[in-house]
Amino acid sequence: MEAPFEYTINRKRIKNLRLTVKAPHGEVVVSAPRHVPVSTISAFVADKAAWIAKHRERLAGQPQPLAAGPEAEALRSTLKTNVPPLMEYWAQVMGVPMPTIAIRRMKTRWGTCNTTTKRVTLNLELARRDPSLLEYVIVHELAHLIERGHNARFYSVMDEHLPDWKHRRRVLNGTAAS
Ligand SMILES: [Zn+2]
Structure with missing residues (x-):
């Protein structure tokens, strides 16, 4: 299954897949053990689509850092x-x-x-x-x-x-x- 989100994969020495939605723009980052195939990661992200959307909505309501100027x-x-x-x-x-x-x-x-x-x-x-x-x-x-x-x-x-x-x-x- 194709993930409906763009995301970055971070290969790490960890045991389980971990997904983060980063402030302030809602970038999706997946930390993954080295041996897990991309297809599994993609399915994992797709499975979390609703959760990601909810988090991004919440981030959109947060104060955005205004640049000085x-x-x-x-x-x-x-x-x-x-x-x-x-x-x-x-x-x-x-x-x-x-x-x-x-x-x-x-x-x-x-x-x-x-x-x-x-x-x-x-x-x-x-x-x-x-x-x-x-x-x-x-x-x-x-x-x-x-x-x-x-x-x-x-x-x-x-x-x-x-x-x-x-x-x-x-x-x-x-x-x-x-
Ligand atoms: Zn207070």
Whole structure:
């Protein structure tokens, strides 16, 4: 059976076939023991087609590393304008101190919150997403100033302030339509 995906074979001293879908572009790599024929590898990849498609879909929803350059700078200045009023609004509504704001290119996170220094870092990529998703990330990071962990208390803070936060998270992570 012909595999429906392009893939790279890495011959290794291992016992079993192993398949990896690599971030950020979803390249498929199969690590294979030296003696396993290509036909077996091809069948193995074909067998995993649904799994590969699902992983690629998930990767497509992940933040893509933006290259530094004029586009990134334009996006940064958009966020520098849009974020402070939104952050101020939500900090007041949620009763938390206004944090300092940093905007960075990040590969795996949409935002982070340092609860000690009260610093919220946002992924530059958010400038290219719907404003409702930026708002979701802001409320999420501010909620950490109330509760550090992702626990029941944290989620009840989210429910209280942004009742549709689960939908926004699904859209942000590429598992739902906007
Ligand atoms: Zn969090």
